[in-house]
Amino acid sequence: MGYSTNTVVLSTVLFNDELSYGSCYELQCADDPQSCLPGSIIITATNFCPPTYDHPSNNGSWCNPPRPHFDLAQPAFLHIGQYCAGIVPISFRSSVSVQIVYQCITPKISSFAQL
Numbered sequence: 001m002g003y004s005t006n007t008v009v010l011s012t013v014l015f016n017d018e019l020s021y022g023s024c025y026e027l028q029c030a031d032d033p034q035s036c037l038p039g040s041i042i043i044t045a046t047n048f049c050p051p052t053y054d055h056p057s058n059n060g061s062w063c064n065p066p067r068p069h070f071d072l073a074q075p076a077f078l079h080i081g082q083y084c085a086g087i088v089p090i091s092f093r094s095s096v097s098v099q100i101v102y103q104c105i106t107p108k109i110s111s112f113a114q115l
Contacts, residue, residue, distance in 0.1 A: 005076050007046040011062065011069035015048045022046075026095040027070060027080060035085035042095050043076055062087070 008027075010020055023045045029036030049063035049071050062069040070090065081088045 005073040006041065006043045007073060007076070008043045009047040009049040009071040010045050011049050011067055011071075012051050012065045013068045014070070015045070018048075020045050021048075024095045025070070025092050027072075027090050027092045029080040029088050030091040031089050032085070035082050035088045037078075037080055037082065039079065041076055041079040043070075043072065 008025065014020055024042055025045065026040050026042050028040040049069065051064040052061040053064065055061035055064070062071070070092065080090070
C-alpha cells in the first residue's frame, strides 16, 4: 500500500520545519471556472519544495516564503484542474482521511536522511 500519485510537495510556509510531513489535505480548485474542475482531492504531504531566493516569489519561485504553495503530481492535479491550466487558485483544509487508500502518517524525522 502506498500513496499512489495523491502526494504533494509543500512550500516552506506549509512544510513548517517538517511538522507537516505526512499530513493530509483536502484541496479544491476555487474561483476560476475556466480552469477548475468540480470536486476535491485528498493528498498526503510527502516532500518539501525548497525556496529559490534568486527569483522573486511572484515570478516563478512558488516555494519561497511567505507564499503557501502545493505542488501536485499531474495525475492528482487533474482531479481538480484542467490539464492546460497550470497554476490554479485553491481552497484547502487539513484532513484526516478515513479511506484506506490514503495513509496519513506522523513519523519521527531524524536529523539526516539516508538516500
